[in-house]
Amino acid sequence: MKKQGGPRAPLEPTWSGTPLISDAMQLVPALKRSSTSVAVTIPEDAASDVQAFPTALEPVVTKLLERTAGSIGSQDVADLGVKAAHMRGGMNIVFKDISCLVRNSAKRGEKLYLLRDVSGCVMAGEMTALMGPSGSGKTTLLDVLAGRKTEGHLSGQVLVANRRPTQMFMRRHCAYVEQFDTLIDNLTVQEMLLYTAELKMKATVPLELKLRRVDALVQQLALDICRHVRIGDAMKRGISGGQAKRTNIGVALISAPRILFLDEPTSGLDSYTSLEVMQHVAALTAPADAGGGVHSGGMTICATIHSPTSATFGLFGRVIILLRGQMVFFGENGTHAARYFAKHFPDLPTFQNSASINRAEWLVTVTTKADRDGRADEFASTYTSSELCRTNSLLLLGAASAAAASRGGIGRFRAPGTAEAPASGQEQLTQEDASELATRNETTTSFWWGYKTLIKYRLVTTLLDTRFVVSRTADKLLNSLIQVTLYWGVGASLRADNLTNIIALVYMWAVFPGLVTITYMPAILGERRLFIRERSDGHYRAITYLCAKLTMELLLAVPFSVVSAALVFYLTRMSGSFAFFWVAYLTTIYVGIALGFFIAAFSPSMDLASVIVSSLVSCLCYSTGNLIRVADMPPYWRWFPNINFLYYAWAALMKNEFEECTTVFVNGHTVLEFYGFVGGVTKWHYLAIEASFFIVFFVGCYLSMRFIQHQRR
């Protein structure tokens, strides 16, 4: 894009006929429109901001730049960028005959339908409520629509803008606010939002724009009071539950998704805050402007909700009611539902608008009672044979063909033969919509950007976390202290009767990093829910996360391993090279970290991971070749040291210690001969083989994180 400068220049009125330009005009308040001319200024310093525009706006700005000899101020560019986030249209979701069959965990050998032949739609520019008694299948349906259902056999169709979206589209362009918060406890609210903005918005969007987006969300979600407070966790209190819920919603909204799914967004919030939050969410369904013709419809929102207040319930455009996984009502909010139930079930108490019960509560009460009375099937079959269901099936046809939302169509759409026919010439998918729906890219940003962001936001806060630092360093320092005090100066004498003491010290130095492998597992297991959520939200790839986590551990290991190695090497008066003594120790720590991560990544729980790691490590320690020489092992064990990284660590350190030692040890052998370390294999060879285990465990860990589905939902 060319830089342009100079004085303001009028534009001819003809420009306003160009949709792109008119779009920009509606977005940038600073652009002055008049019936005859427009004055736009573009200072030279704004050109870089212009380049960073979201793709959708690039043509607008290019056109503006081409057509104006003036300038747009940096502030205006920022405004345009922030508002652009709201500009993307929502997309209709149509789901047909959705069934979900799972193994019944309550009865062995039986199967259970969590959803049965559920059909409906969620319209763009509208907020749809998923209601029903607890256990009726609301979350299951939400998961199916969001492409996050991992268990059971699914049948039926879910179309977004009349296409089958890729899983990557659902990750990148849809957001899901889960019932339970998954935030990073040692970040502040502002850092959490900014971190998400960095991962979800394009890397080319300047930090200033991202900050403005965070600011806007902080204001809208009333998070100003806690923006610099750490999120905290159950053990270290931070923000309140309601603030955490709002932060979670902010995280979902930061990148202005096309579709927003919310699972019980108001649980844990007081009625005032619930309404405030839901009003903000509902505002996202509004069209970006009131004019017609431009693709800028509101967001598509679907939320499960239990017992909303009257005001909160009034924000929903449509309501879906489920009973035992079957649809018993799908229609517009308002008086429709009450009329429907009164017409088909005259025995039900009629709804009386009163202070004691609102419409939402009444709906929940009658359907829950029907469920308890075993009338779920009756309600479902009544709905299936009702006029409403027939009308709805026409609505689905129309909603499917109305590919992406247009502001004109949203909320106004009616099925043919009902109140209002769909507009002729349904909106075609734009190129941007089509390519988004077909995207195969898991994330918006590159590996390097994701890696850099993870390090930037999580390294410093992690290093400032005393609990983390103590858990990573105390064991190493304590081990060094024990070795120093127990083996003080032992290496000074290479007499035959002292050699076993030195060998024991070398052995413990070699295997200790293996013994503490378990301490690294919580870094993966403790964050599993966060990792699954962030990966499902398209924040980063598994490899990015793994590399960032390893980097943090590896960086922390360096200074403490130097201190530990120096204390032990010099105070116990070891022989050989100090540099090698330290490097071999650090390498073993690194391999141990990778092993800990690997076991954690494939284990379903911490309990199982602990059992695996402790059994494996004891096996490794026994077969290192010191407690029993390799030559003395039974043949069926003798192969094991070959795949034991601790054997190579010990071998390398033994070579370092005894290479120069010619003292006769047992049966006329030198120490190295006695343990079988002869021939042309140098200490560096042993070290290189040991280091290669890092790659094996790294790859195993990556594959586990990438492919093992631990979350069952």
Ligand SMILES: Nc1ncnc2c1ncn2[C@@H]1O[C@H](COP(=O)(O)OP(=O)(O)OP(=O)(O)O)[C@@H](O)[C@H]1O
């Ligand atoms: N494998 C399974 N075996 C037996 N029952 C199951 C299985 N998986 C899920 N369920 C049941 O399916 C039902 C649907 O669960 P879901 O979480 O979708 O309900 P919900 O309407 O969202 O409930 P809530 O409002 O309490 O969150 C629940 O009753 C749940 O216990």
